[in-house]
Amino acid sequence: MGTMLTLGSVQEATNTAAATRYLEESVLPGTGWTLLEARRRYSRLEPPETYWAMYRVKLGRGEPILPEADAELDEDAPEPQPVYPEQREVRLVARALFKPEAWQRFASRMHDLYGSASGDPLDGHGYPVLFPESQHAFWFYPVDPSMPTLAAAANPSRVLRLFRTLKRGLLDVPARITAVDVKLARYVPEVNGIFEYMIHTAPAAGSKRIFGKVQAGHGGRRTHQVMTALWEVARAAEGRLAIPRPLSFQPELSLYLEEAAPGAAVTGDRTAPHFLPGTLFAAGAAAAIHESEVPAEPHIRLEHELERLDGVQDQFAHVHPQAHFLLRELLIHIRAKLSHTAEEEWLPTHGDLKYDQLLHDEGRFTLIDFDYFSLAETSADLARYCAYLFPSMPRGWEQSVAAEEARKAFLDHYRELRPHATLQRFQLWEAVMLGNRAMTAMWAQQRGWERAVEGLLVMAMERLNSRLP
Known part of the structure; x- marks a missing residue:
């Protein structure tokens, strides 16, 4: 070997x-x-x-076409590229x-x-x-060893045949499906592929846009079960939770289908007018999910997250010795506090709650991407959201101030909705999530990553030793 x-x-x-x-x-x-x-x-x-x-x-x-040289171009501008x-x-x-x-x-x-x-x-x-x-x-792509039906879900002819058999459950009005346009929205190798399907009909008024998701293993069936249960929760949540409406799960393609939610994804501009309202919505959505009693598997454990960080210490030592020291000290202090901190209540959890999982549309918000829906301690969702509020490389002090305000507003609103929530491990969870961000930044190694990693690990230690706002 x-x-x-x-x-x-x-x-x-x-x-x-x-x-x-x-x-x-x-x-x-x-x-x-x-x-x-x-x-x-x-x-x-x-x-x-x-x-x-x-x-x-x-x-x-084909024969490349070379653009004519532009005498007015700045000499530092890149040369025009041939067009094929x-x-x-x-x-x-x-x-x-x-x-x-x-x-x-x-x-x-x-x-x-x-x-x-x-x-x-x-x-x-x-x-x-x-x-x-x-x-x-x-x-x-579209070959994928862990998603053998991905290619079929990306094939317009195959999807057209399927949708014609499902049209009564897909369309809002009676119509004949004439064609389906397929656009890849996201592909994560051996995890999932998300497709945007534009269904064309006659008459055209019946046309509709929906989304489909293929996931590794039996994730699609599980996602459909979770989303169907959460749809009923959202209907009774008085606006605290809004999710895309689930349509069906098609086992022959391992394809989960849902309606397209309106709006655009919340971006990383913490000063944007919709960012703070989105944060308040996220707090309400987290509270609704935590109270939902929707069955959830698997478990997200703090100890497992610590083991993941243990596993990258050697990598940090090779590429960023100072960050390795910061991470080692952080893990020592987290474990010291963990040993005498009582476990929190275990609740249904979004599993990947961050600002970029929100769509905004004229003041209304929708929470998406429940692939990691799990059972976890109360603070897991909350700490992840707060840990990702802060930009790793802020464009200005305004971004950092806005992130701090959003964090306080998020936690205040959640505690207002769930005043008896168990949050004694919040600081530990937030420190771990900031450590995870540092780990991801180290892997990506984008420009300026060394400084970003140090900043995230320093913030993790500060959060670990601070009180809730």
């Missing part, structure tokens, strides 16, 4: 240069397509086993495994799923290609 790979070697095997080399040497020759750009759009690390990266790849084909008669985008996924035994399990599963299939990666059949020496694989 081989040795365990380091994060550095895994990233080297799956970075932009490696993806570009794979495309230019193994995928594009003989196709007529030219690589225009490969840009990493996503990365995820799940210690101690797996790392993912995803690239949005732009391709061109045909251009398209594909998504390339890389997955690497650190442990040799984990790689062997993965490679065996890929062989069971796909055999020796090669397919055409540019025609929807980009099956995994394995690289045993570096313990990584490349594949192309």
Whole structure:
């Protein structure tokens, strides 16, 4: 059995240069397509086993048209790029495994799923290609080893046939479904794929926009059950909770369907007019969910979150020694307080409550994305929301002040709605969530990440040792 790979070697095997080399040497020759750009759009690390990266790849084909030079352009401006008669985008996924035994399990599963299939990666059949020496694989969306029905859910013809059989449950008025446009809204490799479906009808007045979600495992069925139960909670919540209306779960495609909620996602501008009202809505939504008694699995445990942070201490030591020291001290202090702090009440929990899970539409808000709906202590949802209120790299003092005001308003409103809520572990949960943000920033390593990580870990220690506002 081989040795365990380091994060550095895994990233080297799956970075932009490696993806570009794979495309230019193994995928594009003989196709007529030219690589225009490969840009990493996503990365995820799940210690101690797996790392993912995803690239949005732009391709061109045909005789390139060179734009005429503009004499008035600033000399520092980028040179005009050629335009191709045909251009398209594909998504390339890389997955690497650190442990040799984990790689062997993965490679065996890929062989069971796909055999020796090669397919055409540019025609929807980009099956995994394995690289045993570096313990990584490349594949192309919509192929996904953990979501075998993803490609069918992305196929307009297949979805059209399905929707025609479901039209009475989908459409608001009698009409004939004539076509379905499919747009990928989000793809998280081996987790979920979300599609925006525009249903065209005759007469056109019956046309409707809905969303569909394919999830790994049995997540779609579970999401439908949770959302159906929460829909009834929302109807009785007197405006405290609003969610997209669930439509159905289609087991043949593992596809959960829901109505499109109005509005746009709340952005990271803490000074925007809708940000504080959205925070008050989030507090009310959390209170309604916590009181709902909707059955929830699995459990989110504080101890598990601490173990995740334990698992990245060595990585911090290699790339940011000062942050490693801050994280180590933080974990020591959290565990010291945890040992003599009573457990809180366990309640149904959104599981990923953050400002960007809200849609706003002319003063009305909708809470979305219940993929991580779980049972957890009272403070888990609240601490996550508060931990993500603060910008890791604020554009100005106004953003930080607005975040502090939003945090106080959020906690005040929640406690007003649930005055007897058990919150004795809130500081511990918030410190852990800030630690998780630091961990994510370390993985992403965007410009300025070192300073952002230090700031998050310092804030985590401050929150741990402060009282609730």
